[in-house]
Amino acid sequence: MLADRIEGxxxxxxxxxxxxxxxxxxxxxxxxxxxxxxxxNVHLAELALLRLGARPFHIVLPTPxxxxxxxxxxxxxxxxxxxxxxxxxxxxxxxxxxDCTLEGLMHAPETPDILKAGARILVISNEHPEALExxxxxxxxxxxxxxxxxxxxxxxxxxxxxGAGTDLTIDMTGAQTVGVWGWTDRPGTLAHWxxxxxxxxxxxxxxxxTLVLAEGDINLTFKRYLMxxxxxxxxxxxxxxxxxxxxxxxxxxAYLDAWGDREAYAxxxxxxxxxxxxxxxxxxxxxRRDTNGTELRAVAGNFLFSTGANEFAGRYTAGHFDLxxxxxxIEVDGITVVREGVVQPVFG
Ligand SMILES: [Fe+2]
Numbered sequence: 333m334l335a336d337r338i339e340g341x342x343x344x345x346x347x348x349x350x351x352x353x354x355x356x357x358x359x360x361x362x363x364x365x366x367x368x369x370x371x372x373n374v375h376l377a378e379l380a381l382l383r384l385g386a387r388p389f390h391i392v393l394p395t396p397x398x399x400x401x402x403x404x405x406x407x408x409x410x411x412x413x414x415x416x417x418x419x420x421x422x423x424x425x426x427x428x429x430x431d432c433t434l435e436g437l438m439h440a441p442e443t444p445d446i447l448k449a450g451a452r453i454l455v456i457s458n459e460h461p462e463a464l465e466x467x468x469x470x471x472x473x474x475x476x477x478x479x480x481x482x483x484x485x486x487x488x489x490x491x492x493x494x495g496a497g498t499d500l501t502i503d504m505t506g507a508q509t510v511g512v513w514g515w516t517d518r519p520g521t522l523a524h525w526x527x528x529x530x531x532x533x534x535x536x537x538x539x540x541x542t543l544v545l546a547e548g549d550i551n552l553t554f555k556r557y558l559m560x561x562x563x564x565x566x567x568x569x570x571x572x573x574x575x576x577x578x579x580x581x582x583x584x585x586a587y588l589d590a591w592g593d594r595e596a597y598a599x600x601x602x603x604x605x606x607x608x609x610x611x612x613x614x615x616x617x618x619x620r621r622d623t624n625g626t627e628l629r630a631v632a633g634n635f636l637f638s639t640g641a642n643e644f645a646g647r648y649t650a651g652h653f654d655l656x657x658x659x660x661x662i663e664v665d666g667i668t669v670v671r672e673g674v675v676q677p678v679f680g
Contacts, residue, residue: 333620335374335417336372338372339461341373343379344380346379346386346461349454350381352426352469352514353454354517355394356384358385358386360386360387360390362389362391362540363377363378363430363432364413364422364423365390365392365393365433366393366434369458373464374432375431376451376632378390379513380432391423392654393419394475396412400574401592404504405552406653407435407437407439408438408439409435409652410434410440413442415433415441415442417653420446423446423453424451430450430454432450432458433482436524438524439641440583450519451519451520452518452522452523453522455522456514457524457526460495461531467528467607467627469514469526469527472537473513473528474480474514476679477528478662479513480616481511481678484532484603484664488665492543493660493663494657496561496659496671500539500637502534502538506538507533507534510531511529511549512531514526515527522585523544526610526630528605528607528632529603529630529636531603531636533643533644534642534645536569536646539599540568540618541566543564545657546658548627548658549657551580551583551655552628554583554587555625559580560580560581562576562580562584569598570594571639587651595649597639598642599638599639601636602635602637604635604636605629610629614628629656632675634656635656636654636655637655638655657671
């Protein structure tokens with residue numbers, strides 16, 4: 333249905349987001365991609381930067397061989413750079429980096445060095461531009477995300493419950509919180525488009541309880557709505573039991589087991605979506621190769637729970653599940669921020 337061709341409207345959309353990222357005439361800008369990147373987005377990035385009078389250049393890496401025992405999806409930790417020093421240096425000096433790698437630089441090992449050198453990174457999630465266009469970021473989203481991030485940074489406890497049986501408690505003391513609204517104009521920071529999420533990386537031994545992925549919740553590694561419930565028991569950050577009869581539970585058990593790595597079972601991040609333009613039903617609208625599922629991470633009122641690496645708890649692994657759950661109630665220090673999947677008017 334979607335044709336992969338340059339459309340003027342998509343150059344417009346890219347240029348609008350880059351303008352929000354404070355790209356000005358004469359600025360240098362690196363477009364980072366890999367050989368398996370979505371060529372259309374790489375081209376649109378170049379044309380939009382040129383339209384703004386910037387001076388873009390491309391860094392293209394061969395997509396590396398997958399060293400893992402399973403196909404890797406939705407980790408947010410690109411392995412494309414492979415610690416190649418000249419690439420890290422060039423990106424650090426670029427001023428503005430448009431990241432079109434498949435997985436994105438969010439959790440890539442080179443990202444701290446690139447940011448420290450003063451670059452700002454906009455990760456363009458590997459979505460078809462037809463989806464990016466629809467989720468152009470705006471000030472209202474920025475305001476809400478900033479307010480939510482402020483709240484989570486001060487929070488002591490998050491509690492998540494649901495009619496399906498979820499009852500999870502997270503000690504938020506010392507958790508690292510990131511708010512993403514879809515652009516960044518500040519040197520040394522990273523944002524992704526689409527945005528509209530707050531995520532917190534809790535410290536170790538802070539997450540306990542039961543998490544029930546209900547029918548209709550989403551596993552973004554598999555890009556699929558659950559057909560039957562999966563009950564996760566979580567003790568001191570680790571999933572210690574995965575109960576459920578259907579294919580969803582079976583695939584979760586198999587995929588996690590394939591890593592042969594205890595850390596794959598641990599909590600990575602917790603948070604929620606705030607983007608009202610992001611649609612719950614979006615996964616049905618795109619072929620699997622046309623979506624990376626970031627839209628589902630940002631759906632307003634979801635609870636986004638993730639397993640895998642959490643550097644703030646000293647855990648490293650390439651295994652990663654992002655699991656947007658609908659219809660939960662999220663309380664932060666006793667304030668209900670999401671009630672049965674609906675964001676409450678607490679973020680201004
Ligand atoms: Fe994640």
